Amino acid sequence: MYVIGIDVSKYKHDCIIMHEDTGEIVRDVFSFDNSRAGFVQFISVLKTLNPTLKKKIGFETTGHYQDNLKMFLADNGLDFMELNALLVHKFKSSLTLRGVKTDKTDARLIANYLCKVEFKPYPKIVYNILSLRSLCKRHFTLIKDRTKYLISITNFLDRTFPELKPFLNDNIKSKTAMFLLRKYGIPSKIANMNIQSYELLRKLSRGKFSVAKFYKLKDLAKHTIGFTYPTDTFEIKSLLNVYDSINEEILKVETKISTLMSKINSKIPTIKGIGLVSAATIIAEIEDINRFVSPDKLLAYAGLDPRIYESGTMSSKGKMNKKGSVNLRRVLMNCAESVIMFNPAFYAYYRKKRDEGKAHRVAISHLARKLVRIIFKLETTQVDFDPSLVK
DSSP: OOEEEEOOOOEEEEEEEEEEETEEEEEEEOOOOOOOOHHHHHHHHHHHOTTTTTTTEEEEOTTTTTHHHHHHHHHHHHEEEEEEEOOOOHHHHHHHHOOOOOHHHHHHHHHHHHHHSSOOOOOOOOOOHHHHHHHHHHHHHHHHHHHHHHHHHHHHHHHHHHTTTHTTTTTTSSSSHHHHHHOSSHHHHHHHHHHHHHHEEEEEEEETTHHHHHHHHHHHHOSSSSSOOTTHHHHHHHHHHHHHHHHHHHHHHHHHHHHHHHTTTOSGGGSOOHHHHHHHHHHHHHOGGGSSSSSHHHHHHTTTTTTEEETTTEEEEEEEEOOOOHHHHHHHHHHHHHHHHHOHHHHHHHHHHHHHHHOOHHHHHHHHHHHHHHHHHHHHHHOOOOOGGGG
């Protein structure tokens, strides 16, 4: 069998080919570009090998730089294995204490590591899942951007009209708050609102914005301790335009995610409290549930498994590992927070952990682990969620 180790980088990839049994080098380290021509060059080298011998191709996961190579190998019917970079680094540490790192030595290291581990081919690539992952990451980025601009709007109000936030119960995302900022922007204009402005506010709030509240707002704006610059009207409009634009993009992305989810057979959305985007993110990060032989493997992939320390007669379990998929762990922890509001069974389990003396965040992490085991059960058996699964 041939072992083919590839060190992936942004513009080129370094590759070495050797025999697994003897360690004999068939083709010493060579480079090929991260381009169509480079990949064709790589395939042409593989065609010179003995066709009767199988090939083990492996490379580390390095952000997104390996994605094009993965798709090309899959399209050409070649099996490959993604390697955990941390495990490869630990393997290197077991071989030498020297701090040597080059692309060529990394390619050799990856090939040697492939010789030592069981070859687990990457599951068949499903384009809907890859598209879903990309959209979910885009959605997360947009949410972060929206939060950043909301903070900027808050900071603007802290300077120009600090009394407005407490007046609106700190809800500057409300329709009333956004109406005031879009139409008037600065306190001097809010102070000069007329009765027509009140009618607009009353209709917007469905009658909840009273006359007394209207005149109190005008008085707060007139006597505010805040100060304004001549450019503040322009600034708040600029902030709101970007904020609105991000909201529009979020809606578009969520529509696309919904369309893709309709083409994917998953039972995760049957769990009340897990929203569309959260379910999509979990599905996209797992990719194929058959990659995991047990719930424990899925827990480890999410980085939710506890650290275990044993020495002599001492044995203990510590904090969660946090060595797996950051995106999967984040969304599972968030889902654990939300399912307790919609599922009595999940809340009972959470309450049980709290009664044992565990802090809120620790209890949520236990619930996230329980959620992983339930998700594994639903996806492997293709059954809808049943509260009896929460024990």
